[in-house]
Amino acid sequence: MDVRLSGYGAASTAPSHFNRMMADFAHTFRDGVDINLGVGYVNEKTIPVDLFHTALRAVSSDTGTYRQAFNYGGAAGSPNLVRALRGFLARRQSPLPDRYRIAIGPCGATSILDALTDLLPTGIVVTADPNYYIYSDTLERKGFRFVAVPEDTEGPCLAALDRKISELGDEAERISFFYFVTVNNPSCTILSNARRRALLDAAAAISQKQNRRIPVFYDLAYELLLHDPAGVPFRSVLPEDPLGVAYEIGTLSKVLAPALRIGYLAGPAGELMTAMVQKTADTGFSAPLFVQDMAAYLLDHHIEAQLAAVNAGYREKALAVSAAIHSELGPHLEELRGGSAGFYFYPTFRDTRTEPGSKFFERLSNPADPAQPRVIYIPGQYCVHPRGDIAEKGLRQLRLSYGFEETGRIVDAIRLMRQAL
Numbered sequence: 001m002d003v004r005l006s007g008y009g010a011a012s013t014a015p016s017h018f019n020r021m022m023a024d025f026a027h028t029f030r031d032g033v034d035i036n037l038g039v040g041y042v043n044e045k046t047i048p049v050d051l052f053h054t055a056l057r058a059v060s061s062d063t064g065t066y067r068q069a070f071n072y073g074g075a076a077g078s079p080n081l082v083r084a085l086r087g088f089l090a091r092r093q094s095p096l097p098d099r100y101r102i103a104i105g106p107c108g109a110t111s112i113l114d115a116l117t118d119l120l121p122t123g124i125v126v127t128a129d130p131n132y133y134i135y136s137d138t139l140e141r142k143g144f145r146f147v148a149v150p151e152d153t154e155g156p157c158l159a160a161l162d163r164k165i166s167e168l169g170d171e172a173e174r175i176s177f178f179y180f181v182t183v184n185n186p187s188c189t190i191l192s193n194a195r196r197r198a199l200l201d202a203a204a205a206i207s208q209k210q211n212r213r214i215p216v217f218y219d220l221a222y223e224l225l226l227h228d229p230a231g232v233p234f235r236s237v238l239p240e241d242p243l244g245v246a247y248e249i250g251t252l253s254k255v256l257a258p259a260l261r262i263g264y265l266a267g268p269a270g271e272l273m274t275a276m277v278q279k280t281a282d283t284g285f286s287a288p289l290f291v292q293d294m295a296a297y298l299l300d301h302h303i304e305a306q307l308a309a310v311n312a313g314y315r316e317k318a319l320a321v322s323a324a325i326h327s328e329l330g331p332h333l334e335e336l337r338g339g340s341a342g343f344y345f346y347p348t349f350r351d352t353r354t355e356p357g358s359k360f361f362e363r364l365s366n367p368a369d370p371a372q373p374r375v376i377y378i379p380g381q382y383c384v385h386p387r388g389d390i391a392e393k394g395l396r397q398l399r400l401s402y403g404f405e406e407t408g409r410i411v412d413a414i415r416l417m418r419q420a421l
Contacts, residue, residue: 007143008141008142008143011140011141011142012141016134016137016138016141017133017137017382029376030374033371033373033374034373034374034375034376035373035374035375035376035405035409035410035412035413035416036376036401036404036405037375037376037377037400037401037402037405037410037413038376038377038378038399038401039376039401039404040185040343040344040401040403040404041258041401041403041404042253042254042257042258042343042403042404043313043314043317043343043403043404043406044404045313046255046309046310046313046314047256047257048256048257048298048302048306051298051302051306052257052294054302055294055295055297055298056290056294058294058297059290059293059294059297060290065080066080066290066293066297068289069289069290069293070289070290071289072285072289073285073286073288073289073292074285074286075277075278075280075281075285075286076101076103076104076277076280076286077102077103077104077264077286077287077292078104078286078289078292078293078296080292080293080296080297081104081262081292081293081295081296081299082102082104083296084295084296084297084299084300085102085250085264085266085299086102087299087300088299088303089236089266093233093234093235093236094235094236094239096236096238096266097238097239099268099269100238100266100267100268100269101266101267101268101269101273102264102265102266103264103265103273103276103277103280103286104262104263104264104280104286104287104292105263105264105265105280105286105287106280106283106284106285106286106287107261107263107283107287108251108253108258108261108262108263108287109219109221109249109250109251109253109263109264110134110135110263111261111263111280111283112249112263112264112265112276113135113138113219113249114138115276115279115280115283116177116217117138117139117142117144118279119272119275119276119279120176120177120215120272121176122142122143122144122176123144123145123174123175123176124144124145124146124147124168124171124172124174124175124176125139125144125145125146125147125175125176125177125178125179126146126147126149126161126164126165126175126177126178126179127146127147127148127149127156127178127179127180128148128149128150128151128155128156128180128181128184128189129148129149129150129151129156129384129385129388129389129390130151130184130186130187130346130380130383130384130390130394130397131146131148131181131184131383131384131385132181132184132185132186132219133186133378133382133383135179136385144176146385146388147164147165147168147175148384148385148388148389149161149164150388150389150390151184151187151189153189154189154190154191154192154194154195155180155184155189155190155191155192155195155196155199156180156191156195156199158195158198158202160389161199161202162202165202165206172206172210173210175206175214176214177214177215177216177217178199178202178203178214178215178216178217179216179217179219180196180199180216180217180218180219181219181221181222182196182218182219182220182222182223182234183221183222183223183225183226183341183342185221185222185342185344185399186344186346186378186380186383186399187337187338187344187346187383187399188222188337188338188339188340188341188342188344188345188346189337189338189346190226190231190340190341191218192232193232193234193235196218196235196237197237197240199216200216200237200240200241200245200246203215203216203245203246204241204243204245207243207245208243213243213244213245214245215245215246215247215267215272216245216246216247217247217248217249218237218246218247218248218249219249220234220248220249220250220251221249221250221251221253221254222254222341222342222343223250223341224254224255224307225254225255225310225311225314225341225342225343226311226340226341227311227312227314227315227318227340227341228315228318228339228340228341229315230340231340231341236248238266238267241268244268244270246267247265247266247267247268247272248265248266248267249263249264249265249266250263250264250266251263251264252295252299254310254342255303255306255307255310256295256298256306260287260291260294260295261287261291262287262291262292262295263287314343314402314403316407317343317402317407317410318339318340318343318402319339320407320410320411321339321345321400321402321407321410321411321414322339322345324410324411324414324415325345325347325400325414328414328415328417328418329347329349329414329417329418329421332349332350332351332352332421333347333348333349333350334348334349334350334396335347335348336348343401343402343403344399344400344401344402344403345399345400345402346380346397346398346399346400347397347398347400348380348393348396348397349396349397349421350396351396352396352421353395353396354377354379354380354381354395354396354397354398355379355380355381355395356379356381358395359420360417360420360421361379363419363420364377364416364417364420372416373412373413373416375413375416375417377398377399377400378398378399378401379397379398380393380394380395380396380397380398380399381394381395383397383399384397400414
């Protein structure tokens, strides 16, 4: 006899690609031997451990500012962190409108994404192709389906978006929300400011046609890692959203530390934001209060220097890895994305397949010589919609992270890729 499970529970009995990959990394990865270009860990050198010591001392000693920091906090998040985030966002771009709220998630930005699957009706999600494979897998297990819009160099292609919405016909009434990662994971394609606004306009137009607000979520996970000096600063669309359908999901994981588990949702005050706070209360309140207050202290006192140091490090790595890719893999490349923001490259090969079971994958993951490093990457097959426009192309793609490993090790892995090719 087995336990009776929900539909989501039954779907979750088969581990996702991401779950299996993380488990394999945790249990079989040989430190100092194997090379991780797959699991998207940040580089350990970017984590400011000394600043965390300073922040913890500040929070524990200033009980006036950081009240009851080691007790339960409210589900909306630490008032100190909400205030610090507002100030930080105002320094980087236009201030968040007064009518907008900030809610802190219980466990990073991923917990906010997960909450949306409970708060919004099960239906169709409009997103980019390739797409954030961890979230897309979650959504499908919870019964959502996708309209996956292929990218061009500025983000999801508007002509493709119009075509796919038109093809839905009456099913367009089942659109639940739009979701776009502004520096796309996996491709690191940067969503241009003009395209960002055009996507908002598209969501607003459909909302008005259907006489309901269809939210569009912009996931800013990698925006703080715009390390290309030629990059155009990102511009929020929140102040330009009269209909109130735009929301932003942010995180401090990439620039401070993933273990802080600080993620937030910014959006217009209303039922969705109220429901998000209640969902956080149901989960067990927002992230630990002392951690939130530490993050607030760092945003108030140290974030600019930390951002500069992190981006300088990733810029140096991006240039070196880009040179190695072009030198070693160039003749085999059809296209290469990434290298200006975040910490991924996304190559497309002309002829070589990359999915598990392919000769390329097997050569790198199970080398004939056990002493040779295994090279771990994310196959493009996992990153594209299996029935989308670029499903075949995805079989010739992969996501290569230059975040976790040091540059020399990454270059070694790229040379092993050349041998496999």
